Amino acid sequence: MSPAGRRRAIRVSQTFFEMLDLQFGPDRGPNGEPSATDFLVIDLPEIVDAFALGFDELPEVIEGLRSARVYIGAGALVSGVAVYGVEVADGVVELIGVEIDP
Numbered sequence: 677m678s679p680a681g682r683r684r685a686i687r688v689s690q691t692f693f694e695m696l697d698l699q700f701g702p703d704r705g706p707n708g709e710p711s712a713t714d715f716l717v718i719d720l721p722e723i724v725d726a727f728a729l730g731f732d733e734l735p736e737v738i739e740g741l742r743s744a745r746v747y748i749g750a751g752a753l754v755s756g757v758a759v760y761g762v763e764v765a766d767g768v769v770e771l772i773g774v775e776i777d778p
Contacts, residue, residue: 683728685768686761692771699776709778710753719751727761727769734761745769754778 693712700712710718726734726747734745743763751757756777761769 684731684763686724686728687768687770689770689772692759692774695774696776699774715751715753715776719753719757722751723747723749723757723759724771727759727771731761731763731769 696712696715700710700715702711702713704711704714726749727745731745732742734747736742737744737746737760745761745763747757747759747761749757754776758775759771760773761771763769
């Protein structure tokens with residue numbers, strides 16, 4: 677849990693959205709494949725909570741770089757996902773990247 681049980685503020689960068697759009701289409705696929713919006717609504721809230729409540733417990737992106745963390749897990753829509761976040765100067769965690777294994 678974050679220091680003193682506080683919930684960190686989270687921002688999602690434009691780069692994150694661009695990466696997400698490259699991996700999902702804007703609409704569901706012909707066989708019901710999820711869209712980017714589906715991922716944002718269904719899987720992203722749990723990931724945001726992981727960053728907001730447990731940033732310091734997430735693995736470092738690069739060992740020793742304490743301000744950059746990665747969430748690795750599965751979601752309701754995807755079999756694997758890695759989301760990258762960086763703590764910026766104002767204490768906010770900015771989600772900067774996403775890699776999806778459908």
